[in-house]
Amino acid sequence: xxxxxxxxxxxxxxxxxxxxxxGVEQGVRTPYFGLDTTFGRGGHSQALLExxxxxxxxxxxxxxEAIDYGRVHYAPYLCAERLTLIAQSFHDPLPKSPTPExxxxxxxxxxxxxxxxxxxARGFSFYHDGPLDMRMNQNGERMASHIVNFWxxxxxxxxxxxxxEIQRPxxxxxxxxxxxxxxxxxxxxxxxxxxxxxxGWRRKGHHPATSYFLALRMEVNQxxxxxxxxxxxxxxxxxxxGRLVVLxxxxxxDRIIKYTFRENKKWGAPVNKKVITPTREECVxxxxxxxxxxxxxxxx
Ligand SMILES: C[S@@+](CC[C@H](N)C(=O)[O-])C[C@H]1O[C@@H](n2cnc3c(N)ncnc32)[C@H](O)[C@@H]1O
Numbered sequence: 030x031x032x033x034x035x036x037x038x039x040x041x042x043x044x045x046x047x048x049x050x051x052g053v054e055q056g057v058r059t060p061y062f063g064l065d066t067t068f069g070r071g072g073h074s075q076a077l078l079e080x081x082x083x084x085x086x087x088x089x090x091x092x093x094e095a096i097d098y099g100r101v102h103y104a105p106y107l108c109a110e111r112l113t114l115i116a117q118s119f120h121d122p123l124p125k126s127p128t129p130e131x132x133x134x135x136x137x138x139x140x141x142x143x144x145x146x147x148x149x150a151r152g153f154s155f156y157h158d159g160p161l162d163m164r165m166n167q168n169g170e171r172m173a174s175h176i177v178n179f180w181x182x183x184x185x186x187x188x189x190x191x192x193x194e195i196q197r198p199x200x201x202x203x204x205x206x207x208x209x210x211x212x213x214x215x216x217x218x219x220x221x222x223x224x225x226x227x228x229g230w231r232r233k234g235h236h237p238a239t240s241y242f243l244a245l246r247m248e249v250n251q252x253x254x255x256x257x258x259x260x261x262x263x264x265x266x267x268x269x270x271g272r273l274v275v276l277x278x279x280x281x282x283d284r285i286i287k288y289t290f291r292e293n294k295k296w297g298a299p300v301n302k303k304v305i306t307p308t309r310e311e312c313v314x315x316x317x318x319x320x321x322x323x324x325x326x327x328x329x
Pocket of ligand 1: 119
């Protein structure tokens, strides 16, 4: 079975699906034109298209595999011209809404999808061996192996501290430096097993490499630095009363969203004072929802 077929079999369960629909539904605008900036496996787009029969969605994803999946699995929506798919990053100039007013809503569901995480060939998995890659956009220039093999000791330490929120990554970094003198890292398991040897298992069910891999993934895909300005670009192209709906999975991401929403009064205001989190039932059903947080912004 080729990679794309293997991946097609894997599901991504859309996180806080009902809350996302509710967030769009409660806006002052009837949603006619929506922009889904992180299509993934299309779970949120599909739910929104089913809920609002008049709605048309333009969906982006920087991963060509997600777009290819959409072309195969959402053909009826594509034929009915209710869904348009574009392979691009939401950090690049965004598509204009079909109406001069702007988009009725924009959805951002940050991070990686389950098929990306679970496919060893993409290099995100610390359980299954694969190339130490971690690029969401497979045309991206820099893989995780480059960082592990060529960054200086202090750069690695601060990466793991800042993005991985690991207090003492020193021993792991020293072992990386020693091991790469013998042989450069190419495989995910070479790194995951080194971390496992050095750190040991402290929390049941939580692989010791989790935060190290997260930090590398965020650096490879430049997930944080351009986030604020991209959110501001999105606010600008919303229609009056339109909503920006953002799901995050990392405290640093959420902090950026929280302050960007508060500080852009010229465009509008956050809808809720407090962040929305998934129900306990959802977390049991879908453990990947556990760290998710939802924030909504309404354009003036
Ligand atoms: C959490 S998944 C989205 C899942 C989707 N909401 C669903 O229900 O299937 C995140 C997706 O966003 C994509 N992505 C992440 N950062 C992106 C960016 N800057 N621009 C475009 N797509 C991005 C990833 O490739 C991944 O497919």
